[in-house]
Amino acid sequence: MTIPPIDLSIYADEEALLQGLRRGERHACACMLKHFASRVYAVALRMMGDPQEAEEVLQDTFISACKNIAHFESRSSLATWLHRIAVNAALMRLRKRKRYEVSIDAPIETLEGEDIPRQIEDWRHYPADRLLDAETRQVLQEAIAALPETLRTVYVLRELEGYSTQEAAEMLHISENAAKVRLHRARLALREQLTPYFAGHVAPEAAV
């Protein structure tokens, strides 16, 4: 546990912090990191599905934010602005990653037979209070991280980062229909992965 040697609470509010950032104060930059780094890291983790690459996105984001603070318009909050930079930084890394990969992806814009649900165990009666405990969140996060990249990116943008299917399609340079198909496939894949976990946990008396 380290104690900050310099007081980081000298900015009364976001406006004061912004003014400090615009004046290029190192204090302000450190303060912004302290406040927003964990949120940006969470976005980066969801987008990249890998801690090492998430860390690179985290650094890209704040390097870019500190450099471009003059372009920040107060119409949005600092958190929203950083979120957008983080998403863009993640997309850039994903594109770069793709360039060096030989594409082994089968065409995925159509729903094929493999999407037929295989797991029909019933976990509708899984206890509601346990649906989002820490263990379940971990299972969910791992299941999302394990999705193929083409599915995960659309899925994360649409279901977690607050973009519409159309916006996600534009960000990924794919058609809206392709985005929709990927979104559906991702949901189904997740459902398939979660089913054995939840079905194995349903108490016998809870299942009707």
Next chain:
Amino acid sequence: MLTLLNDYVDGALAPELCTALETHLAACQNCQIVLDTLRKTVYLVQQLPEAPVALPEEVEQRLFAALALADFL
């Protein structure tokens, strides 16, 4: 069928298709289960961003170092 179920979950299904789907669901236990668990999956995932993510200490240290701010830690 799966596109139908997904659109239904999103409330994006045309009314006449909704009616057709609901008629089928009433008679098909398997589709009901798939629909309900799909809906639950979507709901669960949407709750995720509310959950706090801890920034590992070494990740924070490297971030501050990358921005030449290590003296603030």
